[in-house]
Structures are given as C-alpha cells and as structure tokens.
Amino acid sequence: MMMKKLLMGAVLSTLVCTGATTAFASPDKPGEGVTVKPARATWNTGFFQEALVRRGLEELGYDVKKPKDLQNPIFYKSVALGDVDYWTNGWFPMHDAQLPKNFYEDADTYGYVAKTGGLGGYLVSKEHVEKYNIKSLDDFKRDEVKKAFDNDGDGKADLTACPPGWGCETVISHHMDVYDLKDHITPGTASYEAGMASALANYKTGKPIFFYTWAPNWTIFKLQPGKDVMWINVPKIIPKDSQKNAVDRMTLSGVEGAVSDPIDLGFVVSDIQIVANKDFAEANPAARKFFEVFTLPLIDINRQNTRMNDGEKSQKAIEGHADEWITENQSTWNGWLEDARKAAM
Incomplete structure (x- = not known):
C-alpha cells in the first residue's frame, strides 16, 4: 500500500512539473494542479487580450502566474525554451524576422486573436x-x-x-x-x-x-x-x-x-495570434483548445484601447474591462470554456 501511494505521488508530481493536465482534475477544472507562466508584450494595446485569456485559463482551473512583460525577440526565445508558456501578442508575418532559428520545432501559433487585425x-x-x-x-x-x-x-x-x-x-x-x-x-x-x-x-x-x-x-x-x-x-x-x-x-x-x-x-497586414510552447500545448489540451477558439472583434479591442487612452490604464482597470467584456459576451465565453473542457476529456 505504501509503495502504491509513493508511485501515485511520483506520477502526480511529474505531471505538475511538466505542465501537464492531471488525471485527477475535475471535468469543469481540467487545468487543476498545473502552473502556467504567461508573457505579455510591452505595448499596452495588447494588455486586454492577455487579461481575457488569462481569465479563461483560470476558469479552467489553471494556476496562472502574473505575466512577464517581454520584448518580442526575448519572448520568442523564451517560449521556445519553455521558460514561459504562451502570450497573446504574436503578429504574423510582422514578427517572422524576430523568430529564433528552428522556432517552430518548439513553439507554434494557435487560433486568431484577430485575423488581419494588425493593419x-x-x-x-x-x-x-x-x-x-x-x-x-x-x-x-x-x-x-x-x-x-x-x-x-x-x-x-x-x-x-x-x-x-x-x-x-x-x-x-x-x-x-x-x-x-x-x-x-x-x-x-x-x-x-x-x-x-x-x-x-x-x-x-x-x-x-x-x-x-x-x-x-x-x-x-x-x-x-x-x-x-x-x-x-x-x-x-x-x-x-x-x-x-x-x-x-x-x-x-x-x-x-x-x-x-x-x-x-x-x-x-498581420494576423494577431496566440503563441505557445508546443510541449505545454500538447500536455494541456484544454488550454490549447481555448487558445484556438478565442477571438475578438477588432472594434472591441479598439473600444478598450480608447478607455485606456482616456485614463483607465491601471492593471485593475484593465481587469475590470475584461470582466465587463465577459459579462456582455457570456454565451460566447461559456462556449469557449465548454469547447476547452471537452478537449480535455
């Protein structure tokens, strides 16, 4: 009995340390027990998108840490190495020249935060x-x-x-x-x-x-x-x-x-996309699916950016903007979460 407990503990520890969704998570919280390390671009027009994706992962049970603000080339090296797990601020093809060699062996793009949104x-x-x-x-x-x-x-x-x-x-x-x-x-x-x-x-x-x-x-x-x-x-x-x-x-x-x-x-014209470490995405199908289905109308991003320009630029204010968007788009939001939960089954 003691040996079984030790083996179970070792398996659980390995899953958590590699960022994999654990077999012990509840259906509503497939990310329970997994710590996620996000990054964020240094320009504030992308802060709203980051806040929304982080909130989605949290609702899926992931323990999402405070995002690390990084310059583009540093982020792309870091996500390929697995030092961070993802960000919502990939602009392609604009950022192609900033990718390290063999980047797509270790990381990839997922979904469209705003297709042709970067114009x-x-x-x-x-x-x-x-x-x-x-x-x-x-x-x-x-x-x-x-x-x-x-x-x-x-x-x-x-x-x-x-x-x-x-x-x-x-x-x-x-x-x-x-x-x-x-x-x-x-x-x-x-x-x-x-x-x-x-x-x-x-x-x-x-x-x-x-x-x-x-x-x-x-x-x-x-x-x-x-x-x-x-x-x-x-x-x-x-x-x-x-x-x-x-x-x-x-x-x-x-x-x-x-x-x-x-x-x-x-x-x-660039597509704005989520970029994530491949090992993280493969080990966490719920997070990956959320990345794939998450998308925003450009006018909603512009509206929120206007609020920041008018003075509502604190992190607390940005989190509030995310809360308001979720409330106003609850059906869409719930659909994304449901798709993510199904992907983890």
Whole structure:
C-alpha cells in the first residue's frame, strides 16, 4: 500500500512539473494542479487580450502566474525554451524576422486573436475625401489638396506620422521617396500622442485631417473609418526589402471605411495570434483548445484601447474591462470554456 501511494505521488508530481493536465482534475477544472507562466508584450494595446485569456485559463482551473512583460525577440526565445508558456501578442508575418532559428520545432501559433487585425495605413477625414475626391497619396500632389491640409504654411500637406525609431516611420519615409512625395507632404515625427490629439481637435472643429495609424488602436474608435475618416491607397505597391516576402498582405479586401475594395495599404497586414510552447500545448489540451477558439472583434479591442487612452490604464482597470467584456459576451465565453473542457476529456 505504501509503495502504491509513493508511485501515485511520483506520477502526480511529474505531471505538475511538466505542465501537464492531471488525471485527477475535475471535468469543469481540467487545468487543476498545473502552473502556467504567461508573457505579455510591452505595448499596452495588447494588455486586454492577455487579461481575457488569462481569465479563461483560470476558469479552467489553471494556476496562472502574473505575466512577464517581454520584448518580442526575448519572448520568442523564451517560449521556445519553455521558460514561459504562451502570450497573446504574436503578429504574423510582422514578427517572422524576430523568430529564433528552428522556432517552430518548439513553439507554434494557435487560433486568431484577430485575423488581419494588425493593419496600418493612411486615413483622411471623410468630408474632405469626398470634397477633394481623394483616393490615394498621389492626390496630395494636387495644389488644392496640399493647400487644404497645410497647417504650418510651408506649402505642403501635413501628415500626422510616426516618431524616429518606430517601424512605421521607416515605411512612411520609404513612401515619401518612392512615390515622389517629399515636395508635397510633410510627415510630422514628433510625439504621436500629441500629433493625434491635435488631429482629433482639428477634426472636431471641421478642419481636414490626414494621419497614419494602425489597429488595434484607440484612434480608429474615436475617429471611425467609414463615419469620420476613410482609409486611402498608396499609388501602387512598392515594398521595402523587408516587406517583399509579404507583398500579398499589403493589399486587403473588405476593409470598412476604405475608399476602394480592395485597398492598397502599403503596410503589411498581420494576423494577431496566440503563441505557445508546443510541449505545454500538447500536455494541456484544454488550454490549447481555448487558445484556438478565442477571438475578438477588432472594434472591441479598439473600444478598450480608447478607455485606456482616456485614463483607465491601471492593471485593475484593465481587469475590470475584461470582466465587463465577459459579462456582455457570456454565451460566447461559456462556449469557449465548454469547447476547452471537452478537449480535455
């Protein structure tokens, strides 16, 4: 009898230490006895998604630790090594260049937090798109358009762009060169937050606005495409060297509030996905299934990002946003949990 108890204890200990779902967990809590080590990206537009996935795993019985904030390359090395188990902040193909060699031998992507949710491009106030028949960046070469969007009197249209060092700043600079726009557009490279605050103020007073943004972001919740602003085209797709392996993802169909369908965005559109260690996912079918079925409407992420931008940015506030989302989407949430529980049977 003593030998049986010792063997049972050894088996249970091994299961817990390897992160495997234990055979002793209840059907409603298939993750009981398993400790999970999540990571989180350093940009706060992904904090909401992290909070929701962590809450789901907790409801499945997992003991989920506080997420470790990591830069992208460090996370991808860490998850491949098994030092962390997952994060919700994979952007692909944008992050492909940051993956360590043979990454997919040890880790993988699961589901879609937001399919084609990671997109970027140029937007113009809808009223002025219609007034000046603006379809692409090329239209800013026209004198009447430049004059309308010239805020500082330098004879060129003012674009709210990205600060030096940001990836979007290098792409915008590329566009100014390859489309011969340097004499027609002045990209603002100061604080993006300050630039967008100014653009929003101008919009409220009826002035033309022209800005770069990305999703998920508060900008396209407060200035909604199709209602307040419109996505415009680049004149044609001319990729940077770093974009050439994803040219097919620089044009997108079905974009709400676009001046054309499809639209040539000029920026690579990414899928936002959960990335997890393969051993963890295989040992924990309930967690893996939750990763696979979890998905959010982009507008819900944008809405929550707007609340953070308006001051609700503490961890307590973000957890509250997650609670509210679950309550408002209880049927969907319960369905995800049920799918995860069935996967563990």
